[in-house]
Amino acid sequence: MTVITLISSNKCFGGLQKIYSHKSKELDCEMKFAIFLPAAAADEKLPVVYWLSGLTCNETNFIQKAGAQRYASEQGLIVVCPDTSPRGVNLPGEDDSWDFGSGAGFYVDATKDPWSKHYKMFSYVTQELIDVINNNFPTVPDKQSIMGHSMGGHGALICALKNPGLYKSVSAFAPISNPTKCPWGLKAFGGYFGEESKDEWKNWDASELVAGYNGPPLELYVDQGSEDSFLKDGQLLPNNLVEACKVAQFPCVLNMREGYDHSYFYIASFIGEHLAYHARHLK
Numbered sequence: 200m201t202v203i204t205l206i207s208s209n210k211c212f213g214g215l216q217k218i219y220s221h222k223s224k225e226l227d228c229e230m231k232f233a234i235f236l237p238a239a240a241a242d243e244k245l246p247v248v249y250w251l252s253g254l255t256c257n258e259t260n261f262i263q264k265a266g267a268q269r270y271a272s273e274q275g276l277i278v279v280c281p282d283t284s285p286r287g288v289n290l291p292g293e294d295d296s297w298d299f300g301s302g303a304g305f306y307v308d309a310t311k312d313p314w315s316k317h318y319k320m321f322s323y324v325t326q327e328l329i330d331v332i333n334n335n336f337p338t339v340p341d342k343q344s345i346m347g348h349s350m351g352g353h354g355a356l357i358c359a360l361k362n363p364g365l366y367k368s369v370s371a372f373a374p375i376s377n378p379t380k381c382p383w384g385l386k387a388f389g390g391y392f393g394e395e396s397k398d399e400w401k402n403w404d405a406s407e408l409v410a411g412y413n414g415p416p417l418e419l420y421v422d423q424g425s426e427d428s429f430l431k432d433g434q435l436l437p438n439n440l441v442e443a444c445k446v447a448q449f450p451c452v453l454n455m456r457e458g459y460d461h462s463y464f465y466i467a468s469f470i471g472e473h474l475a476y477h478a479r480h481l482k
């Protein structure tokens with residue numbers, strides 16, 4: 200069993216907000232994750248919601264800025280937030296830019312050298328991390344959902360679409376909805392899969408994956424602020440996802456939030472709604 204090491208523990212809304220580290224076999228490096236355990240976790244097994252953060256984040260941004268603990272306590276949900284990439288693996292160029300490499304793992308399994316040795320965030324999140332959490336905390340193992348923001352919003356969508364039935368529900372704040380068609384995605388997929396492997400790119404793009412989904416009923420529950428600068432820059436492309444879902448007859452809800460931007464102020468404003476959405480699917 201994986202050894203986990205406690206880094207910090209803070210009482211919050213009656214529960215405990217903790218951070219742990221562990222040696223990841225999948226990523227071949229030390230990784231940290233945050234976990235919020237509501238007070239109810241002392242007496243009973245609870246469902247888990249996984250949160251995937253965006254570019255430049257680590258395991259701390261969400262737990263310090265989103266205000267999720269109050270709602271997780273009310274709903275009786277454990278919330279887990281991993282880091283966004285392998286760390287300290289000494290690949291050439293890993294720290295050169297904020298939108299590729301460290302802090303920008305895109306929740307994919309890289310196939311291109313040298314990234315393929317460590318950058319396997321998809322397998323880490325959907326397999327290894329789930330095992331670590333279920334083996335060490337009072338969870339109901341088959342009751343989990345996933346959500347995220349921006350790069351992590353798209354990460355949540357592909358984790359659910361590529362693993363039918365693994366998650367009871369999925370939601371996303373301002374996801375990078377069609378990475379094969381936006382500058383962030385072109386850079387990341389070019390690096391992690393190679394410019395020569397464009398067919399492979401489609402297997403990691405939510406707007407492409409909806410057409411081939413074959414599993415239990417699933418809805419994509421998506422939020423987007425109208426004043427998001429990255430929306431205006433063409434990085435997020437939510438309408439491409441909506442259109443792809445329409446063509447594939449895949450259930451998709453897009454909540455446009457008038458006046459909100461891309462920040463954690465926006466996430467904090469709607470995190471309660473998202474956790475209530477997941478609680479309905481998990482109870």
Ligand SMILES: N[C@@H](CCC(=O)N[C@@H](CSC=O)C(=O)NCC(=O)O)C(=O)O
Pocket residue numbers: 252253254255256260264297348349350351461462463
């Ligand atoms: N450094 C960048 C901005 C980076 C940024 O806004 N990151 C977002 C996620 S963007 C998509 O994945 C984020 O969550 N930041 C962390 C936070 O705590 O706000 C720039 O200068 O433009």
